[in-house]
Amino acid sequence: MIDFVLDDNPLTKDNPNDRRARVVNQRTYTEVDLAEAIADRNIGISKPESLAGLEAQAEIIMKWVAEGNTVNLRTAHYHFAIPGVYEEDEYPKEAVIRITPSKELAEIAKKVPLRHVEPVAPMRINFIHDVKSNTTNDKVTHGGTVKISGHNLKIMGKEGVAVGAEFISREDPDAIYPIPAVDLIVNNPSELMVIAPAAMVAGEPVVFRVTTQYTSGGTLLKAPRSFTFEKELTVV
Numbered sequence: 001m002i003d004f005v006l007d008d009n010p011l012t013k014d015n016p017n018d019r020r021a022r023v024v025n026q027r028t029y030t031e032v033d034l035a036e037a038i039a040d041r042n043i044g045i046s047k048p049e050s051l052a053g054l055e056a057q058a059e060i061i062m063k064w065v066a067e068g069n070t071v072n073l074r075t076a077h078y079h080f081a082i083p084g085v086y087e088e089d090e091y092p093k094e095a096v097i098r099i100t101p102s103k104e105l106a107e108i109a110k111k112v113p114l115r116h117v118e119p120v121a122p123m124r125i126n127f128i129h130d131v132k133s134n135t136t137n138d139k140v141t142h143g144g145t146v147k148i149s150g151h152n153l154k155i156m157g158k159e160g161v162a163v164g165a166e167f168i169s170r171e172d173p174d175a176i177y178p179i180p181a182v183d184l185i186v187n188n189p190s191e192l193m194v195i196a197p198a199a200m201v202a203g204e205p206v207v208f209r210v211t212t213q214y215t216s217g218g219t220l221l222k223a224p225r226s227f228t229f230e231k232e233l234t235v236v
Contacts, residue, residue, distance in 0.1 A: 065097060125150040155184065
């Protein structure tokens with residue numbers, strides 16, 4: 001199922017009834033997620049081995065493409081193209097890389113049903129302020145108070161649905177430091193105030209993630225959504 005919303009078309013401002021469809025992503029996956037999914041298949045490959053394989057694959061693909069080659073994978077084709085039109089004695093100065101979905105992936109897209117949903121206000125974190133060190137988007141004091149400012153951050157969820165906030169190690173994605181509900185001091189849409197977990201290691205780079213079903217529309221989302229503030233914070 002692919003959810004989409006209809007937005008005003010900014011290219012035709014003179015027509016208020018002209019709209020364009022925008023896909024609403026359910027989730028964004030990373031290579032870490034892919035490695036974990038491969039490991040969960042129980043085919044004898046661990047998560048670190050999967051990550052190493054994916055890294056090697058990426059390096060090989062970039063090397064082949066940089067040499068001017070075409071790379072055909074099961075999901076996509078990588079190749080060079082030179083856009084534009086050139087007059088006599090005029091020559092292109094650079095090429096671009098095209099990534100074209102494979103026939104198999106394109107066929108999957110044709111079969112996925114579409115569903116119109118109402119727009120949901122975006123969820124975001126603007127900055128994270130560590131009270132003890134009096135720094136913003138820089139440090140986090142383990143056991144100290146941390147203020148998180150943003151939009152649609154209020155932590156709410158249906159019974160049995162996993163929602164909450166946590167710090168995640170940049171060096172080891174499996175090292176997750178959840179924040180207990182008792183350490184959630186302020187829980188507002190525009191601001192969270194939490195006590196940073198004392199278990200975090202000094203000098204460790206971490207990022208902050210919040211997961212919630214809250215929406216400013218007054219009703220809970222059918223599925224929780226997460227936002228990770230990608231700015232690294234150093235534990236002190």
